[in-house]
Amino acid sequence: MTIPLLEIEDLSARVCDKEIIKGFNLTINEGEVHAVMGPNGAGKSTLSYVLCGKPGYEVTGGSVWFKGKNLLAMSPEERAREGIFLCMQYPVEIPGVPVTTFLKHAVNAVRAHQNLPELDTMNFIKLVREEGKKLGLDAEMIKRPVNVGFSGGEKKRLETLQMSVLKPMLSILDEADSGLDIDALKVVADGVNALRDGRRSMLVITHYQRLLNYIVPDYVHVFADGHIVKSGDKSLALELEETGYAGFIKEK
Amino acid sequence: MAGLVQNIPLIGAEIPWLRQLREAGIRAFENSGIPTAKTEAWKYTKPRDLNANDYIMDSRGETVTPGHFSLPFDGYRIHFENGIFDPEQTELPQGVEVLPLAEALLLRGETRGYLGRLVDLKRHPFAALNTGYLNEGVFIRVEKNVDLKKPLILINHTDSCGRNLFFNLRHLLILEEGASAEFVEIYHYGGEVKSRYFANIVTEAFLAPKARLQHYKYQAEAFKANHIALTAVDIETAAEYQAFTLQKGANIARNETRVSLRREQARAEVNAAYLMNGWATIDTTTDIEHLAPCTFSDQLVKGVVGGDAKGVFQGKIHIAPHAVKTGGRQLHKALLLSDTAEIDVKPELEIFADDVKCSHGAASGELDEEALFYMRSRGIGGEEARRLLIDAYLEDVIAKVPDPRIRAWFEELK
Incomplete structure (x- = not known):
């Protein structure tokens, strides 16, 4: 049996002494796309930051295994080098x-982590140009300071470009659709879908079902009060859109 | 071995004006003494170490290992070892004269009219001390309308063989009307890292009408050394002075710049950056005098302070009563890398004229934690991420260096 890519077991975490994640369980295998949907304040962003090791987010219980390794023992940069990428909301x-x-x-x-030789400037620029072109990005963007003066759409395009260049094993998308018009949304979705090769996986954290029309998930989980209250296939997202979150929160 | 005032042989002791000037320097230093916390101009920088009484001033005859300093650009090199002129053949173009100061004192009578003119011995105790030992240094004269294409590069290398050297360097630069030059000063060390030597430097520069001087300085002294420097610049009609200093070394370092914008359309840009750790104090002090209408000055100083170190910025802009339509700007910004790092800032504006545009500002901050996490979440190591943010912080001040070759060099050094 193959090891799951990501295994979250009974995870609890807090921020500023406030318990946000409470007994969270989730297993993602290679090649799967999971959507985690939940109302505002459910702890969705906290979950993504905990997985990436953001300082200030304290794990109080449980464990997280990434490719069989203890993720929680790694620094943010080690997690990224192992293949986790967070496409940030802001x-x-x-x-x-x-x-x-x-x-x-x-x-x-x-690359150094993977024992690959360093890319020189010429080859690096070539790589970025190629990936940018696939996403239909403005080549001038890469000369500007990171995100400075970028519109909401440009910021998400740059996140997508980084993801395409770094080719992570697990991409975590935190509200990737917030504040995006339909064109920008398609760029993000195209970037994510281009990485779907049957091995790479995605964790799509979202509020609305809309994004899931473009990034079709294999599994949908309803996240409320710090943990998953219901899991299903993509039809669950449509159901949520109909009924809202209230019904699910009561179910627990 | 003794304190800072000792009897050592000096050239031209028989020349009356020179003897008098030196004596006045020593007297002024003995009257003021080493500044203490009560000395207003030295409120934040305390050169206590200089009270030591084991200084060696006459290091002639010592075997030193000459230091080499490689540079990514070409220029006319002038070498000093432990503050002593190190003769080296340098082909100079027509219209520029470079002499060891000791030689110029004997051969160039005009030095008398320039030396000490811009230095108030009562206000600057270390410059007074330097005047007392006026001997070593460089004399540079660029003739009328000569545009020196390559920079003049002065390099002082200190290898104090583990003992506490004290040396004075005095530089005199005369740019005649319409002359244009770049002057690069480099202070570095070799050998014993823990040496507590004291480099005391005074530079006087005279810019005749329409002259242009780009003045660059890199201070990378040993980490227990003292480096105290005063640069005084006199700027005539439509002449322009542009300075950039990068300080990274020494335990106590003070780089003081006094600029007199004497005639209309005189301009000065005094920019600096400093990076420090440990227990060092790095002091940047400026005093810009607008003495005529339509004169302009601009200062940007940026520091990065870590460990228990202390950054000091004292910036003064003085606008004389008749100096209308002048503009003076000053901005100091510092990045504090630790909780124990300290910044002391004292801006002073003395404006006695109406119709002037003056501004000053100061800001300090820490590395942006969100930006650090963002970089780390992409795989960039914590140290590397900090380095990138520090580089970015200093980017705008280094971008002000007009010469692209020298700008690229500072980019590498920072």
């Missing part, structure tokens, strides 16, 4: 650091 602006410099450091850090 990407951070980094004045003075051009996208190329930032992304080149990231690519080479991941």
Whole structure:
């Protein structure tokens, strides 16, 4: 039997002394796309930050295994190098650091971890251009400082570009559709779908069903009060759209 | 071995004006003494170490290992070892004269008219001390309308063989009307890392009408050393002075710049960056005098302070009563990398004229934790991410270096 890509067992976590994640369980195998849907304040973003090791998010119980390794013992950069990527809801602006410099450091850090030789500037630019072209991105974007002065749509496009270049084993999308028009949404979805190769997996965290029309999940989970209250296939998302979250929260 | 005032042989002791100037320097230093916390101009920077009485001033005859400093650009090199001129053949173009100061004191009578003119001995105790030992240094004269294409590069290498050297360097730069030059000063060390030597430097620069001087300095002294420097610049009609200093070394470092914008359309840009750790104090002090209408000054100073280190910025802009339609800007920004790092900032505006545009500002902050996490979440290591953010922080001040070759060099050094 193959090891699951991600195995979350009875995870609890808190932020600022407030328990947000309570007894969360989820297993993602290679090649699967899971959607986690939940109302505002359910702890969706907290879950994504805990998985990426953001400082300030304290795990109080349970365990997380990534490719059979103890994820919680790793630093944020080790998690990224192992193949976890968080497509952030609010990407951070980094004045003075051009996208190329930032992304080149990231690519080479991941490559070094995989014992691959460093990409020189020429080959790196070539790679970024190719991936950018597939996503229909403006080539000028990579010369600008990371996210500085970017519109909401541009920020998500840049997140998608990073994901396409870094090719993570597990992409976590945190409200990837928030504030996006339909064109930008399609760029993000195309980027994610291009990575669906039967091995790579996705964890799509979202509020609305809309995104799931473009990134079709294999499994849908309803997340409320810090844990999963119901799991099903993609039809569950449609059901949620009809009934809202209230009914599910009561079920527990 | 003794304190900072000792009898050592100096060239031209028989020349009356020179003897008098030196004596006045020593007297002024002895009157003021080493500044203490009560000295307003030295409120934040305490050169206590200089009270030591084991200084060696006459290091001639010592065997030193000459230090090499490789540079990514070409220029006319002027070498000093432990503050002593190190003769080296340098082909100079027509219209520029470079002499060891000791030689210029004997051969160039005009030095008398320039030396000490811009230094108030009562206000600057270390410059007074430097005047007392006026001997070593460089004399540079760029003739009328000569545009020196390659920079003049002064490199002082200190290898104090584990003992506490004290040396004075005095530089005199004269740019005649319409002359244009770049002057790069580099202070570095070799050998004993823990050496507590003291480098005391005074540079006087005279810019005749329409002259242009780009003045760059890199201070990378040993981490227990003291480096105290005063640069005084006199700027005539439509002449322009552009300075950038990067300080990374020494335990106590003070880089003070006094600029006199003497005639209309004189301009000065005094920019600096500093990076430090450990217990060091790095002090950037400026005093810009607008003495004529339509004169302009601009200062941007940025620091990165870690460990238990202390960054000091004292910036003064003085606008004389008749100096209308002038503009003076000043901004200091610092990045604090630890809870124990300290920044002391003292901006001073003295404006005695109407119709002027002046501004000053100061800001300090920490590394953006969100940006750090964002980078780490992409696989970039914590240290590397910090490095990238620090580089980005200093980017705008280094971008102000007008010469692209020298700008690229500072990009690498920072």
